[in-house]
Amino acid sequence: MEKETCSQCGNEFISGLAFCPFCFSPRVKVKKIGNFVVIYRPPSESFAYLSKGLVESEGITTFLHSYQVAMYDDVGTMMEGAWGELLVPKSLLEKALSLFQGFSLGEKPEDESSEDPS
8 A cells, every 4th residue: 555744744654644634734635525625635446445334333323435337347446546436424534544553554453462462
């Protein structure tokens, strides 16, 4: 998974996020649909549903907009550079983004059981 560095705070996070999950500064022009704001442009369907589940597990309503066209596998991804968009209510933007602070695919979590118990 590719990572980006925030030009405002210097923290590293997964690419595709529309805002820095640490200082909440916009990374790209903010796209709004009604009261919802795009927070992530996942590279694939699996990342889309994984991130949707992450956000919804904290009780935040999400909207997943796919760029895909039926019968034309990955044409939408090729044209748009992402699988689709994950949107959250603007009022819960910071709460949703804070969930991505520790969300870094490709890194194994530390195994607490391997610590020496003595």
